[in-house]
Amino acid sequence: MPQIHGESGQSADLPFLMAVKDVYTLSGRGTVVSGTVEQGTIRSLEAVEIVGLRDTMATTVTSSGAFSKGRDVCRAGDEAALLLRDIHEEEVGRGQVVAAPGSVRSHTGFEADIDFLTAEAGGRTTPVTEGYKPQIRVRTAEVPGGIELPEGTGTINPGDTVHTRVTLHKSVALSVGGSFEVTEPIGAGDATHTVGRGTITEIIE
Numbered sequence: 001m002p003q004i005h006g007e008s009g010q011s012a013d014l015p016f017l018m019a020v021k022d023v024y025t026l027s028g029r030g031t032v033v034s035g036t037v038e039q040g041t042i043r044s045l046e047a048v049e050i051v052g053l054r055d056t057m058a059t060t061v062t063s064s065g066a067f068s069k070g071r072d073v074c075r076a077g078d079e080a081a082l083l084l085r086d087i088h089e090e091e092v093g094r095g096q097v098v099a100a101p102g103s104v105r106s107h108t109g110f111e112a113d114i115d116f117l118t119a120e121a122g123g124r125t126t127p128v129t130e131g132y133k134p135q136i137r138v139r140t141a142e143v144p145g146g147i148e149l150p151e152g153t154g155t156i157n158p159g160d161t162v163h164t165r166v167t168l169h170k171s172v173a174l175s176v177g178g179s180f181e182v183t184e185p186i187g188a189g190d191a192t193h194t195v196g197r198g199t200i201t202e203i204i205e
Helices: none
Strands: 017-019 022-026 030-039 046-052 054-066 079-084 097-099 105-116 135-138 141-147 161-174 179-185 192-203
Touching: 046 079, 046 105, 046 161, 105 179, 135 161, 135 192, 161 192
Parallel strands: none
Antiparallel strands: 017 030, 017 097, 022 030, 030 079, 046 054, 046 097, 054 079, 105 161, 105 192, 135 141, 135 179, 141 161, 179 192
């Protein structure tokens, strides 16, 4: 998952990015998105984009606040709430990111190094075979995907580390060096558990 460096760390100097965790409406004011600021800073009246899962939308942060901090400038590591101009609640959701304009794009394919957990660490008890289609969790987004077997490899065993290609069924905000998790369903509900962790090494599409 994203590394948070705090106000004085490296991430404070990068373009603003916050993964959307929750969305709600303030009566008479508009739509608010909340989450943890991953990098950069944001304050009221700054332009942003909503990226991932659907077409990118441009908007303005009309008001911003950091929970329990008593200030309106939100920095890396803050739990923040952003009031967005002319955005309806149904147009934004968990799994998208709010980011500085032009700083991040959404993609559906990438190459990555993936560490598959052993059964003892909570991973799979059986090998991954051709046609493997887990869920891929990137920040707050969790979407269906597919993982190719490395060339010349018939299976991926629990505990293996592989370099391979990942395809997403929905476009998600991605960047080289970003982390993600490979997850699988638990039972018949929506719950999932992590069976692998990876790092994006190249964006494909």
